Amino acid sequence: MSGLVNALVIVAVVALVIARQFRARRISTDRRWWILPLVLALVALREPGMIDAHHRAGSVALLAAELVIGLAMGAGWAWTTRVWTAPDGAIWSKSTKASAAVWVAGIALRVGLFALGAVLGVHQDSSALLLALAGTLVVRSGVLIWRAQSLTAAGGRRAAYGDAERRSAWKEGV
Known part of the structure; x- marks a missing residue:
């Protein structure tokens, strides 16, 4: 695919995820949440052009910075996501305005x-x-699963980031 098509696909996927x-x-908490990231990582590592052969040091530094930004973005996204226990015991999550700010900052840093x-x-x-x-x-999935398990282990409702937000009377379907 051309670079423009790749860019459009990446933008479309990110927009859908957000x-x-x-x-x-x-x-x-019992799903295999790590499979999709593993597949993405394996696909990425199979590509031969990740490191520029003519600028190895600069390329490795940019790759390391990209990975640090990605990991920080995942942690920020997970910690700014509201997690709560419904009356039936199910655990729910929803991103907040702070999560959107994490995405904007991460995209700006990547640009x-x-x-x-x-x-x-x-x-x-x-x-x-x-x-x-x-x-x-x-990182996002791991932190959310850890947060969800801590809510389950606590046996009830605990304060979560975003609890001060106004909640709608209904839940959207998955």
Whole structure:
């Protein structure tokens, strides 16, 4: 695929992921939440152009920064997501305005990294972005599962980030 098509696909997928997270979603702690990030990471690592052969040091530094941003973004996204226990004992989550701010900041930092790489003449492949997205998803999912399990272990409702928000009277379906 061309670079423009890749960019459009990435933007569409990110928009879909973000839109889905702003609806109430039931958390299942027994699912294999790590499979999708693992598949994304394996696909990214199979691509040969992740490191620019002509600018190894700069390329590795940009990749490391991309991974750090991805991991931080996943942690920020998970900790700004509201998690609560419904009266029936089911655990639900919904991203907040702070989660949107985490996404905006992460995207801005990634655009800045891409611009820096372009100024330095370092070739940047989409596999680095895919690997960072895998890191984002695994950290977010792991932290949310951990938070959900801590609510279950507590045996009841505990205060969660976003509890001060006005709640709707109904839950959206998954």
